[in-house]
Amino acid sequence: MESIFELDKSSKKALIILGLIFGSIVFLVIFYLSYNSNNLTKQQILExxxxxxxxxxxxxxxxxxxxxxxxxxxxxxxxxxxxxxxxxxxxxxxxxxxxxxxxxxxxxxxxxxxxxxxxxxx
Structure with a gap:
């Protein structure tokens, strides 16, 4: 019996690549915000x-x-x-x-x- 969620090899590869791209973007955003949080806070205070x-x-x-x-x-x-x-x-x-x-x-x-x-x- 075949499952509805079975993917062929090329679909799996595309999903993995998409997941890696999304994960990289999330990681970069979190890194940027944590690295620059003091600078952003200082700018907010000065405003x-x-x-x-x-x-x-x-x-x-x-x-x-x-x-x-x-x-x-x-x-x-x-x-x-x-x-x-x-x-x-x-x-x-x-x-x-x-x-x-x-x-x-x-x-x-x-x-x-x-x-x-x-x-x-x-």
């Missing part, structure tokens, strides 16, 4: 332009009780720095330093250094 105030910090039960921060422009993000309600955040595009104005002081948060510390700890 941020933010001038707003922290108006709320809360836990989202729908997101595993992670802390989120809500800004005065209405945007909401995962809290990745210990902001406090009332902090004014200022970061210019092209700069890695985020300035946090809190009461009568100015705190500097170097976002690229924060990412490096995070990557070293994980």
């Amino acid at each position: 941020i332009n933010r001038h707003e105030k922290v108006i709320d910090i809360y836990r989202d039960k729908n997101e595993h009780n992670f802390l989120f921060v809500k800004y005065s422009n209405g945007s909401v993000e995962l809290l990745d720095y210990p902001y406090k309600i009332g902090d004014s955040i200022s970061k210019n595009r092209g700069d890695s330093i985020e300035y946090i104005f809190r009461n009568d002081s100015v705190l500097k948060n170097n976002l690229i250094q924060q990412i490096r510390k995070y990557n070293l700890n994980n």
Whole structure:
């Protein structure tokens, strides 16, 4: 009895070649992304332009009780720095330093250094 999935020799060869090509492409994409991930992250950080105030910090039960921060422009993000309600955040595009104005002081948060510390700890 013949199986429906039997392939002749040339079809098997074509499938193997197609599989190798697909596997090579996937490997190259993963290699490129892992090799350039620090560069891509740095570019993303430098593109941020933010001038707003922290108006709320809360836990989202729908997101595993992670802390989120809500800004005065209405945007909401995962809290990745210990902001406090009332902090004014200022970061210019092209700069890695985020300035946090809190009461009568100015705190500097170097976002690229924060990412490096995070990557070293994980």
